[in-house]
Amino acid sequence: MGRTDNNEQITKNRGIKNTVRAVISETIGFDRLGAGCMLAVFCSLETDMAKIVAFVNQKGGVGKTTSTINVARSLADLGKRVLLVDLDPQGNASSGLGIDPRGIEKNLYHAMIGTLSSQEIVLSTNVPRLHIIPAAQDLAGAEIEMVHIDAREFRLYTVLRPLRSFYDYILIDSPPSLGLLTVNGLVASDEVVIPVQTEYYALEGLSQLLGTIELVRERLQPNLKIMGALLTLFDRRNRLAQQVVNEVRAHFPGPVFETVIPRSVRLAEAPSYGKSILDFDAFSKGARAYKSVAREIVETEKKA
Ligand SMILES: Nc1ncnc2c1ncn2[C@@H]1O[C@H](COP(=O)(O)OP(=O)(O)OP(=O)(O)O)[C@@H](O)[C@H]1O
Ligand SMILES: [Mg+2]
Numbered sequence: 662m663g664r665t666d667n668n669e670q671i672t673k674n675r676g677i678k679n680t681v682r683a684v685i686s687e688t689i690g691f692d693r694l695g696a697g698c699m700l701a702v703f704c705s706l707e708t709d710m711a712k713i714v715a716f717v718n719q720k721g722g723v724g725k726t727t728s729t730i731n732v733a734r735s736l737a738d739l740g741k742r743v744l745l746v747d748l749d750p751q752g753n754a755s756s757g758l759g760i761d762p763r764g765i766e767k768n769l770y771h772a773m774i775g776t777l778s779s780q781e782i783v784l785s786t787n788v789p790r791l792h793i794i795p796a797a798q799d800l801a802g803a804e805i806e807m808v809h810i811d812a813r814e815f816r817l818y819t820v821l822r823p824l825r826s827f828y829d830y831i832l833i834d835s836p837p838s839l840g841l842l843t844v845n846g847l848v849a850s851d852e853v854v855i856p857v858q859t860e861y862y863a864l865e866g867l868s869q870l871l872g873t874i875e876l877v878r879e880r881l882q883p884n885l886k887i888m889g890a891l892l893t894l895f896d897r898r899n900r901l902a903q904q905v906v907n908e909v910r911a912h913f914p915g916p917v918f919e920t921v922i923p924r925s926v927r928l929a930e931a932p933s934y935g936k937s938i939l940d941f942d943a944f945s946k947g948a949r950a951y952k953s954v955a956r957e958i959v960e961t962e963k964k965a
């Protein structure tokens with residue numbers, strides 16, 4: 662099939678898919694993900710699957726969660742259907758979007774160890790087009806329990822597979838380690854975003870992360886790509902900050918996002934209100950920066 666034929670086929674499939682989605686949305690509502698038959702209809706008709714992107718850095722506090730939440734929110738703002746997966750037992754992405762991990766019974770743990778179906782753990786949020794799979798402390802137990810089960814690196818992949826056709830993007834917020842949960846995130850993903858704090862030792866520790874990504878690519882997910890390093894917590898009053906940005910651009914062995922995320926009090930405050938920065942302070946520099954990252958992601962896809 663030639664490129665034009667292929668494009669025609671994709672356009673046709675999208676047409677069918679949109680019609681089916683419209684009918685289903687009208688009848689039972691897109692947010693009610695419970696119906697397995699609905700999934701079956703979607704799966705058989707959709708050819709364009711969500712792009713799955715993991716936000717990974719084993720270093721703590723570099724802006725993984727802040728970036729995952731706000732990029733997810735910004736992609737939804739661009740009209741994309743987005744699922745945020747909280748893969749961190751700390752549950753920061755869940756609480757940052759207003760979900761109290763202690764107040765929910767079902768979370769990612771229950772699907773990863775196999776007792777609940779994927780659809781049963783998806784929640785809608787206050788933001789249109791943005792859904793979340795929450796995490797809670799018991800996910801830390803999954804890391805230990807999984808050691809003894811078959812295909813343990815593919816548990817998240819298996820959880821996300823039936824959901825892929827519902828979304829344009831699935832973003833995964835990873836814990837600050839390179840353990841089995843993070844490896845599950847990498848195996849389930851098409852691409853990786855590496856948030857890098859704009860500080861003097863920015864590149865330190867990245868070789869270990871890049872090594873892990875390489876191993877996953879060799880043994881488990883050969884198509885895994887690095888989407889880019891994302892510079893975060895940039896403090897323009899710090900004389901060294903611009904130098905660090907230049908260093909990372911010169912030496913990071915992969916793409917680096919054009920957008921640099923500024924250090925901003927508003928970005929740090931938003932999660933305590935259970936809101937993304939777009940909902941907390943839409944015109945702040947943090948909101949503008951994350952919207953710009955989302956545009957870069959969508960634009961890159963158009964060029965590919
Ligand atoms: N651009 C920013 N400006 C100001 N504060 C920020 C910014 N980005 C993140 N923070 C704050 O820094 C702290 C760490 O950020 P975040 O939780 O996103 O990092 P993380 O990499 O997910 O951390 P962990 O490794 O613990 O999961 C949080 O308190 C967050 O609110
Ligand atoms: Mg985090």
